[in-house]
Amino acid sequence: DSGVTQTPKHLITATGQRVTLRCSPRSGDLSVYWYQQSLDQGLQFLIQYYNGEERAKGNILERFSAQQFPDLHSELNLSSLELGDSALYFCASSVGWVTYNEQFFGPGTRLTVL
Amino acid sequence: AQKITQTQPGMFVQEKEAVTLDCTYDTSDPSYGLFWYKQPSSGEMIFLIYQGSYDQQNATEGRYSLNFQKARKSANLVISASQLGDSAMYFCAMREFNTGNQFYFGTGTSLTVIP
Numbered sequence: 001d002s003g004v005t006q007t008p009k010h011l012i013t014a015t016g017q018r019v020t021l022r023c024s025p026r027s028g029d030l031s032v033y034w035y036q037q038s039l040d041q042g043l044q045f046l047i048q049y050y051n052g053e054e055r056a057k058g059n060i061l062e063r064f065s066a067q068q069f070p071d072l073h074s075e076l077n078l079s080s081l082e083l084g085d086s087a088l089y090f091c092a093s094s095v096g097w098v099t100y101n102e103q104f105f106g107p108g109t110r111l112t113v114l
Numbered sequence: 115a116q117k118i119t120q121t122q123p124g125m126f127v128q129e130k131e132a133v134t135l136d137c138t139y140d141t142s143d144p145s146y147g148l149f150w151y152k153q154p155s156s157g158e159m160i161f162l163i164y165q166g167s168y169d170q171q172n173a174t175e176g177r178y179s180l181n182f183q184k185a186r187k188s189a190n191l192v193i194s195a196s197q198l199g200d201s202a203m204y205f206c207a208m209r210e211f212n213t214g215n216q217f218y219f220g221t222g223t224s225l226t227v228i229p
């Protein structure tokens with residue numbers, strides 16, 4: 001158990017809908033990262049937050065948004081969902097914002113868009 | 115051009131033998147980090163090892179070591195004394211620190227350890 005929690009574990013929804021994925025980092029970790037893993041695109045970095053502020057942005061679509069709250073949990077919002085958004089979404093956390101700190105991954109949220 | 119290239123889609127190794135998983139990268143940023151991750155069939159992602167571009171020595175973590183050849187832009191993962199539990203997908207990744215801090219991942223290498 002990495003100490004990073006993600007909810008829900010599985011999510012099935014329809015095209016055009018909006019969903020929210022939640023991540024709680026390990027106790028003491030200030031950075032949260034979001035990644036998407038799909039068969040088509042492979043592993044992609046989406047975004048990183050550190051202590052509530054956005055620190056790095058990857059291939060995150062405009063239909064997606066994220067935030068990190070004062071209690072350090074993070075949410076990834078996916079809207080106007082398309083079939084191609086079906087993927088495993090990982091969250092990871094680390095102590096610092098520069099990633100020579102070890103990253104700890106959550107179990108992922110499997111999103112299926114029908 | 116691909117930022118990270120993993121040319122071995124699948125590899126086999128005998129238990130207790132060492133294995134090298136290849137990774138080459140492409141960047142003009144002088145400040146970058148290289149990472150390896152393991153993903154077993156159960157799906158979780160596990161961070162294995164990190165090497166910074168300015169690090170003088172190759173990174174090691176237990177049975178994992180990173181063979182960093184800067185001039186060749188390669189960052190191969192060496193697993194010594196392979197165990198059955200090492201069977202998994204392995205991903206190489208890079209982060210460019212001066213150009214947006216984005217991560218780039220390779221397509222992965224599937225390693226199977228044979229008893």
